[in-house]
Amino acid sequence: MTTRTPDTGDMLCFALYSASHAMTRLYRPLLAPLGLTYPQYLVLVSLWAQDGRSVRELGEELALESNTLTPLLKRMEESGLITRARSSEDERVVQVSLTEKGSALRSEAEKVTACVFEASGLSLDELGRLRNEVRALRDRIAALV
Amino acid sequence: MTTRTPDTGDMLCFALYSASHAMTRLYRPLLAPLGLTYPQYLVLVSLWAQDGRSVRELGEELALESNTLTPLLKRMEESGLITRARSSEDERVVQVSLTEKGSALRSEAEKVTACVFEASGLSLDELGRLRNEVRALRDRIAALV
DNA sequence: GAAATATAAATCGCGCACGATCAAATCGCA
């Protein structure tokens, strides 16, 4: 009948917002012993898949701008996880590379992954399906912005 | 065969993280003309549903602590959207109430809602189903933390 | 009814996000 203003419980955007924060809260105590924040963990995941990427490439993968990444990467350099170096071919580009320490965290991170999967309470199939739906929505929205 | 470290594309947590940020980016230009950020919009949505809530109640609804809400609410008070007043019954409690201006934004917000629904590219049914799945996941995770 | 405990909000410090802007390097092309 009457269209009422949606409550937060009705809003998909709030479901995503609060679920994302819940995930970060779940990760925090698991990553803290490794000296990592969640966004820093994402950078490592990206570099484990492909080392030596530029700031721009990392930004494309993670949907973050240099104004976010530059200070974040400096902190990661400070804690000895990565190195940052200007490319000799193109002096504009900064290559980000894993250190020994950054590479070594990979095996620790697999335990974290397992722990988070457990916490989700989903089967691999369910998780994959939900992830694909959320990703599809994200891509549809991102294409507009 | 071998279990490889998941890439960001495989991770449900990253799907949620990036989808949530994409949503915020979608909302930003729609809310900016109203002088609102996305979290401030969420506070208004909560208050439109039930005015005069305490900081604690808002925090429960939005899953935010007073260290986030207090400064946020002060900014909203500053911009004339809400009032903050100590309860006379319990001096610890701060009641948050909509001003005329805060109430008036409700009709504007419905246009924003429609615009975001459009951008999602989902049917009402699909949206509802996805929202319920994301919410269920969030609640399962939040129960552990 | 005084001391111990619990609860509500505020404060502080740090790490994201991001709009706006800037400096430097490279590219394009007349």
Added chain:
DNA sequence: TGCGATTTGATCGTGCGCGATTTATATTTC
């Protein structure tokens, strides 16, 4: 070849999120 346009990353300011702590008020317990 030279000069404007583009690309890359950095810088700055503001607004969240949140762990840790503090202050003030209320409740419990003895």
